[in-house]
Amino acid sequence: MLKLRKSKPVTTESPDSHVKRVITEEFDKHYYCETYGISEENDEAIDHFLTEGWKQGYDPCDWFSVDGYLKLNPDIKQSGVNPFFHYVVYGKHEHRLFKEPDLDIAGMTEMSPIVVAKSFANSEVYTEAQLAKQDAINNSDLTSWAKFLDGLDEQDTPHPFIKFNPEASVCFNSGMEGCITGWMLSAGVEIIWAEDKFGALYFIDAFYKYPRQDVFQAFQNSAIPVVSANLGFAIRIQNIKAGVELTFKGLSERGIHILASVVPDNIGSNPVDAAKWLFGLPTPMHLLSSRFNEFDGLIIANLMEARGTEVAKLPHRVYEFGVSPSSDVSIIIPLYGRIDFVESQLLSFADDPYIKEKAQLIFVVDDPNLLAPIRPLAENLYKLYKIPFKLIWGGVNRGFSGANNLGAEYADAPYLLFLNSDVFPQQPGWLESLKQAIESNEEIGVITPRLVFADGSIQHAGMTFLYRTDLNIWINHHPNMGLDPELDPNKELTFCPSVTGACMLMRRVDFDNIGGWSTDYLIGDFEDSDLCLKIRNTGKKVAYLPTVELTHLERQSFGITGTEDFRTKVVILNATKHQSKWRSLIESPASV
Template identity: 40%
Template sequence: MAIDATGARRGGAGLDRLFFDGDVLILTGWTCGAATISLSSESRLVPPVVRVEVERPDVASAYAFSNPVRGFLCLWRAPFPKGAELLAEAGAGRRKSVALQSFPSSDLEPDLNRILLEYVAARGGLFDALRDRPDLTRAIAWSTVHSAQPGGPRGHIDIMKAVADAGGLCVGWSLGLADFFLVDDTGACQELSGALRWNRPDIVEGFSPDYGAECAEAGFLQALAPTAKPGTRVRLIARTGDDLVLIHERLAEPAPLDAVGYARWAFALPVPPERMVERFASHDGAVLRRLVARSRQHGKSEPVVRRIGPVLEAPDVSLLIPLYGRFDFVDHQLLEFTEDPFIKERCEVLYVVDDPNIAQPVLSSLDRWWQLFRVPITLVWGGRNRGFSGANNLGLSVARGRKVLFLNSDVIPRAPGWLEALNERLDENGDFGLLAPRLIFPSGGLQHDGMAFEFEPNLGVWINDHPGKGLPAPKAPAGSIIERPAATGACLLGRREDFLKIGGFSEIFLIGDFEDSDLCLKFRRAGWKVGVCPDIELTHLERQSFGIIGSGEFRARVMLFNAWQHQDLWGKTLEELSGEIWVE
């Protein structure tokens, strides 16, 4: 499709390439003098989304035009107006038009790369306009080349790992006056304007002579798209002016598939603690959620259930006690249970094994425990580690008691009769859905008298607080119940049918933390109160099995991840409850 003047050679127009797939129209060609090529509909011109002009000395030489010749690239996006047509005009009534929908398919350009090679200056504009089209974005990003111009954009992908169908993380650095993007080989594009940034002293030292203040916060962490997987090639692209520059590229390596394993790797990346909540919200929080959810989809087989001793037809209370890492506390608990007639005669004791490493030793200990303590025991083994919530929910599916007591293996009774008293108090106070006793450290200080919620501004998240922790326990009136915003899951009694109604524990949390407060908030939302009976005291050794999982910085970051999830679910409620007065 071309019109040119054959006399004075002063004007003309021509079309070189036409890319059209129903959604995107890209037109390249040339004009001379007053000649134009445009998209028109009902006698009006439809402006392009992108228009780029370049010199075309080849056309000027071939046609010997006396006027300057300009090459052009124009892009339009659907929806196209009804009756749209390509229109070429060169003055003096010389015009030619072709309806857009009737353009011969044989004349269409099937390969966008040929256009990109001819119109390098248009890459930036096309990249911006076509970012919602991964197939075309990939073609544009993969047509870019390295540029090492002094003072130009610089950067590097240091670490990049991914899990198939979950996503991953990219860590590196970039500097220079440019917009930076990550584009993978599927065309998924992520702008680094939303990346988590921090200062990299090594970059400041190496590049400050040339880049000065631009070196500040050069380090970045960016979540990869869920389409990323091990082996995915990702390019770090800079958009500077109308140009696109390839800065660096790297293949994604395999990240740990297990949620805890992934967390151990990801949490060790160099992000300050005060930026972790921001990081979870914008980057790898979604990846970890997918991995945690994926872990719940495995191991649906029936659990192994073994019982020893008389089996009650209708127990008053089922004691659900998860075992992870250590099980030596079982002897101490059973020693106290054997002195408690209510537990021996009217309750069922279920130990839920949640660790493959101790499954066989625990199962082998069943006969010994029965011979030593004569307390009827049920062992439940689910075939894998499920975490605190998953283990308790597994036990709940097996429990037969009218009520259920969730109990940690490191909580030791101080005297018989405590559970009977807690059970009766719940029966007498139907407006309470959950009751907990007071927990005391072995040294005698208060460990738990209910939980409150406190906002930690330095971390940007609501955390669970145990007011009075470590202080001498205040005197408690006999038979009292004190309403609290929440109570610990280390020892928590409720009605089994109520637990089933609200769906048990949420299994979205990593390792441990916040499952119990989440449970309490679900009970409060359902209309029940949560209370503590401070005159009923037990000893809590607290977190004796967590040393096996990890400590220090890793545990702190796990806590922040769970706090972020908890806040995401209950932010408004936490703010409301924080205003409640802590009444003794």
């Protein structure tokens, strides 16, 4: 930044006279006149320099470069101040560069990395590299970049102002996504790229930086200054080849330097496995949401989309037990982890005349380990309870949203009830009451009952959103959880910001209108609130009916994947996606 010191005037001389007086001692009249053909009479040379010469790039002496000073100090150029005057009065004390270094191979290794980096940033090599690189990116053609590199030599010396040290390299889904992690020191702007032996080239423009205190401590006295511990990096590279060496290269004014080589390991295509690897990168908890938004989330989202494309191609198996009646409501129940709850649900359904006469029952097997035991169990349960139902297998674990969407594909009724396998009615008539409430109010897009734990305390009485300042995310919040139902402030139909997906009724037309359940959340978080926000985004409302009550043995219908640390990071990842999609609706109250 340009700095001008204030001082009290000691004479009444004009500003031009003051500038002239200040630079006279350093101004080389003989050099100036001989170099630029100016008369040596009187003060003609210095007057010419002050009025015209410096603007034309004329140097006042053999050791100072007007163009170099302005190029290396763009704030001075922008100010319009005479560059030689500024250097004599201020720049000398601020240790500003006054001439572009004339670097040769020997000189470069001896000079400060800061000087070398600054020279590179203002060099023709850097300018030409940026133009060639941008042309290659814009036109998806490496011709201009290859032509640029042909004019440069590959050096066998270390890069003069970059230390680049990759420590781990992996690829996911056979190279569709890749990640390189390690640490780097740099004294200035970098031009770095990676190549493989097949000619593929990857420009490295975006680094996710994270703290590496060990590196910071190790390089305290390095010629490359370290002012922050943010020296760790993670790089995302797409469409690399698994098991093929990647060579990283960096540019300087001397030419091309090899920085490092890696051979990425293939982790596989499962987004959960990718998340487990990525979540190992050290980052403080309060910074995870920004990291996930900038880095991990992009990789995982791409893997989930690719997996979704493959899952959509899989065939389905449909097993029918009995013939379902002409139905008002299709009940869709995903099965994961355990099947011992199925009989308890069928037992309660068998005692409900409305369900027996007006409901279609669909169980979606979402766990390959359940496929063998569920079929004989289903046959026996149908013979015992005489409740017709369909059993759907989608070929793979699709997750909560995917299983619900699959069940909806086979649903015939104008209303859809999405029900967890660990939710149990307390008495007949509950479904009919929910259906009557939504049917009588066109404003309602989705409705849920009260859910209680096995001990009778409230588990769900509508959902709101709560901002976690420690994590910088909005999370789903269950108000009144754990209270006695008598203390529920809501005594009749109430509109809420969101509701649970454990027991949720909606019209088929509304379900189709919003595109069903979103399948881009990892391991079953925020899918129900996402659906509610999609409904609200259409102008319809989300309702909670406390006069209908069921029991929910929360999260006993599936196992929690991974460690507590992993689950916490999954919640933060999904919350980050959720709020990036719906922040304006989350922060605005639901209309009532």
